[in-house]
Amino acid sequence: MAEPPGFCYILHETDSSPFCIEQCSSNILPCKSPVYIQLSEVWKSEAMRRTSCLVKVFYIHMKESTNMLYVTDYSLKTLQSYSIIQVSNACDFPAKLSSLTERAILILRDVFLSQGELHADEYTSISLPGDMLQIDSSMNREISRLQQVAIDVTDIHKGVTENDLCIIKGHISEVDEDSAYSWEACVHCGSDQLQGDSSQGITKCLTCKKTMEEPSTKMKMEVIVTCEKSDIQAKVDLLQMTIENLLPADEMDEEGYELSSVLSKKIGPLKCVVLSSNSDTFILKEIDLLK
Numbered sequence: 001m002a003e004p005p006g007f008c009y010i011l012h013e014t015d016s017s018p019f020c021i022e023q024c025s026s027n028i029l030p031c032k033s034p035v036y037i038q039l040s041e042v043w044k045s046e047a048m049r050r051t052s053c054l055v056k057v058f059y060i061h062m063k064e065s066t067n068m069l070y071v072t073d074y075s076l077k078t079l080q081s082y083s084i085i086q087v088s089n090a091c092d093f094p095a096k097l098s099s100l101t102e103r104a105i106l107i108l109r110d111v112f113l114s115q116g117e118l119h120a121d122e123y124t125s126i127s128l129p130g131d132m133l134q135i136d137s138s139m140n141r142e143i144s145r146l147q148q149v150a151i152d153v154t155d156i157h158k159g160v161t162e163n164d165l166c167i168i169k170g171h172i173s174e175v176d177e178d179s180a181y182s183w184e185a186c187v188h189c190g191s192d193q194l195q196g197d198s199s200q201g202i203t204k205c206l207t208c209k210k211t212m213e214e215p216s217t218k219m220k221m222e223v224i225v226t227c228e229k230s231d232i233q234a235k236v237d238l239l240q241m242t243i244e245n246l247l248p249a250d251e252m253d254e255e256g257y258e259l260s261s262v263l264s265k266k267i268g269p270l271k272c273v274v275l276s277s278n279s280d281t282f283i284l285k286e287i288d289l290l291k
């Protein structure tokens with residue numbers, strides 16, 4: 001078990017549970033303000049000891065069991081200039097984070113190190129500066145300083161492991177035909193549960209109940225990329241935008257695309273997350289970092 005968190009709970013009244021709150025004239029609980037330390041210091045802290053830090057988040061990997069925050073600050077200067085924070089499902093993950101499109105500063109309270117990984121659990125607080133009741137001037141300075149921090153993702157190399165970020169550039173040496181397909185999706189919510197009325201040119205989404213004149217076409221394609229500079233080959237699950245750039249619109253016919261047309265095409269640099277790496281086999285997923 002990690003040590004207890006450094007915050008106390010604040011009870012508040014709701015309509016369903018009215019209870020009487022009286023303000024105390026003095027502090028009855030000694031509640032210490034958190035001390036924010038740099039990420040490099042967090043890594044040096046004792047295992048299971050809770051620490052707090054201000055970080056800049058530039059990618060969020062949503063998974064079923066845990067979400068992963070890819071964060072950095074100006075103290076990380078090693079080959080890997082970012083840290084991954086494993087956020088358990090029990091942690092109160094602000095809804096705003098799931099829809100974040102830009103890099104943001106996060107205030108992390110009571111994260112802890114366990115078995116060489118940084119963790120956030122139900123006793124961790126993750127907040128955006130805008131959610132804080134009070135931000136003092138020194139924290140404001142830290143926030144401005146963090147906003148200047150750049151993120152550096154390195155080229156793929158033989159040492160990458162699961163969840164690492166890397167950049168790949170090369171040419172397409174193979175297309176996984178079994179994994180290539182396209183489907184129609186709702187332009188409003190992305191659902192594939194559509195009901196069409198082709199005579200009227202109206203499609204209805206069974207999920208969000210909205211209608212549209214024309215659904216959007218989603219595509220999936222996995223290719224083997226042979227790197228330019230090294231002898232590394234990796235299978236990459238491509239983003240829609242990259243697939244669209246590979247497949248000229250005029251090549252689409254009733255039977256879909258001729259996949260062989262993408263063979264030998266140059267591709268990248270693509271930013272990717274490593275899904276698995278096993279001696280010389282790398283499975284990557286192309287991602288968009290937050291802007």
Ligand SMILES: [Zn+2]
Nearest residue numbers: 186189205208
């Ligand atoms: Zn919909």
